Amino acid sequence: MTKTKEKKADHPPLKRGSGVTHVYETLRNEIIELKLTPGSPIDEVQLSERFSLSRTPIREALVRLAAEGLITTLTNRATIVSNIDFLNLADFFDALTLMYRVTTRLAAQKHRPEHIAEIQAFQDAFAQTVAEQDVLGMIASNRDFHVAIARAGGNRYYIELFTRLLDEGRRILRLYYSSFNDKLPQQYVTEHEDMIAAIVARDVSRADELARIHADQIVLQIQSYISADTRPNATLSL
Amino acid sequence: MTKTKEKKADHPPLKRGSGVTHVYETLRNEIIELKLTPGSPIDEVQLSERFSLSRTPIREALVRLAAEGLITTLTNRATIVSNIDFLNLADFFDALTLMYRVTTRLAAQKHRPEHIAEIQAFQDAFAQTVAEQDVLGMIASNRDFHVAIARAGGNRYYIELFTRLLDEGRRILRLYYSSFNDKLPQQYVTEHEDMIAAIVARDVSRADELARIHADQIVLQIQSYISADTRPNATLSL
């Protein structure tokens, strides 16, 4: 009766401390990509079988995920994938908008040539996914694009918070990504290009303005998805 | 040759999952209060003796501290208390100022009566420590005051980041707290009162203005301490 559809990887000994990182990153991605759905249980022994590790390193990865808020541990009982907090979405949008603005401003002030190349590369990848109507790819490359801008700004506190917010946003967007059949993505491509131009020109106030508009639009988009959701209890606790 | 000056507490079995939390909070405080100085080694077996626990729960507490950036693990080698990053202090000040402003703005918008009582209580405690010239108490109660304001604003992302920044600030301030013999503390009391008034009046722009001034002053104060530091290598890596 055990779910044996887990692929038991047989590459246990890569390097000494690398197993934890691998488990952490793998689970983190699976949570963000909703392969592990909110509320679903995380079983330590099951994971230890899957990754061919003992429970100790698995546990360490879970502690890190819990510190990040991606999983929730019910003491002595179970650990589950954290639910998406629809009730406090306003806080999320507020912080997201602020980080959009602050990071773009800082990038305009502090970027160096190599940063522009990196940003442009991610923007190209984003444009490609838009051209291919690869919605899941769009969500991922859009995130990479903005993280690159944040890195150009160089403030580690903003980078960390913004990354977390963008990844949380990926979870939300994936819930509604079937609704993506509109013209917005192409507009985002243009806005991204404008943002790059403002950053290159070191035009701080214009970068700020563009970031604000961009953020507002994304917030509106997500909100429209949610309000268009007809499921009666869709915005309940989970 | 073993340092036996650690007080071996003999209260191991309180409750099942509480040991980790206790170790985490204890070490966190000791790091912030510089009882554990930056760069000093954290020995797992030593801690397990001190807290009468096995290495496993100690390790879990350390993982959480590492996730927060308070300790640094040199893989397979050692784990040390994280150094204060003087090189990137500008980033710290930038984020700190932003959080001062944003949280105070939000508090003016969203506070409820019970929040004001809490804020005022911490402000009273702060005023008390100033009157008593209790510098260490000032640092702590000032932090509590601003965290209370952030809680009144209610945005968990800001609360978390701001708390982290304020606690990191406590580490820095403790390095220089002997320089506190000036008139600034009394001025901070007044500014705090003004901030409370603006919050109560729900005057968002005034709250923002006051927070900005307050932040700038604190930044200037810390910077003056650092520049007045005559130690040649005081601002090196550690």
Added chain:
DNA sequence: TGCATTTGCCTTGTCGACAATAAAAATTTT
């Protein structure tokens, strides 16, 4: 004496087993 190599030690990383806790199932009692 200076440098490369080896050996040993110290700390962390991993493991398998056991204990505790709480939910679920089974049993008893009314």
Added chain:
DNA sequence: AAAATTTTTATTGTCGACAAGGCAAATGCA
């Protein structure tokens, strides 16, 4: 049959021991 109680079970929390890796001292060599 319903409710309270006991037993079972599933999962996490903790433990002690071992292995691995890196650093430093010790050794060998030029």
